[in-house]
Amino acid sequence: MGKLQVISSDHMKYPLLFSSLECSTNIRVLRLHRCSLMFDFSSIGSLSNLEVLSFAKSGIRSLPSTIRNLKKLRVLDVTGCGGLRIDNGVFKNLVRLEELYACPFDYHGETINFKGDNCNEVVERWKNLSGI
Numbered sequence: 001m002g003k004l005q006v007i008s009s010d011h012m013k014y015p016l017l018f019s020s021l022e023c024s025t026n027i028r029v030l031r032l033h034r035c036s037l038m039f040d041f042s043s044i045g046s047l048s049n050l051e052v053l054s055f056a057k058s059g060i061r062s063l064p065s066t067i068r069n070l071k072k073l074r075v076l077d078v079t080g081c082g083g084l085r086i087d088n089g090v091f092k093n094l095v096r097l098e099e100l101y102a103c104p105f106d107y108h109g110e111t112i113n114f115k116g117d118n119c120n121e122v123v124e125r126w127k128n129l130s131g132i
Contacts, residue, residue, distance in 0.1 A: 004027060005026050005027060005028045005029065006027070006028065006029040006031075007027060007029070007031065008029070008031040008032075008033075009031070009032050009033070009035055010033045010034055010035070011033075011035070012032075012035045025048060025049055026049060027047050027049065027050055028049055028050065028051045028052065029050075029051065029052040030044070030050060030052070031052070031054045031056075032054065032055055032058055033054065033055075033056045033057055033058065034056075034057045034058060035055075035058045035059070036059045040064075041064060042065070042066045043066070044066060044067065044070075045064065045065075045066020045067060045068070045069035045070065046066070046069070047070065048069070048070070048071070048072070049072055050070050050072060050073055051072050051073060051074045052073075052075040052077075053067075053070070053073060053075070053076050053077070054075070054076075054077035054101075055077065055078050055081055056077050056078070056079045056080055056081070056101070057079065057081070058081060060078070060081050060084055061083055061084060061085065062084065062085045062086075062087070063078075063084070063085075063086050063087065063090060065087055065090070067090055067094075068089060068090050068092075068093035068094065069093075070094065071093075071094075071095060071096065072096055073094050073096060073097055074096050074097060074098045074099065075097075075098065075099040075100075075101075076094070076097060076099070076101070076102075077099075077100075077101040077102075078100075078101065078102045079101045079102060079103040080103055081102075
């Protein structure tokens with residue numbers, strides 16, 4: 001798995017064992033769409049070369065705090081992840097983040113909850129990227 005760069009899973013209950021990903025530092029894209037993510041995947045923060053992370057329409061309830069370790073992350077997609085909680089300080093540490101996809105509602109009308117200063121961090125990042 002040393003040369004693996006892209007992992008993509010759709011409609012899986014247990015898409016992969018994240019502890020096994022720690023051995024693959026070359027992963028650039030992790031796409032988990034419509035997956036049930038009801039297990040601890042905090043080891044995702046060890047994927048130091050990750051550039052694209054997508055949880056679109058997955059059953060994720062909270063971004064693990066280790067997400068802030070992904071210094072090369074450029075794209076984060078949490079579209080359709082209603083009820084998702086994003087803890088304070090996550091976006092401040094994602095220094096290369098260029099694209100954030102976060103439709104605020106899912107099919108059940110649940111919203112994404114930005115905690116603490118995350119809203120301000122997103123607004124500031126957008127201003128910096130757009131030159132406002």
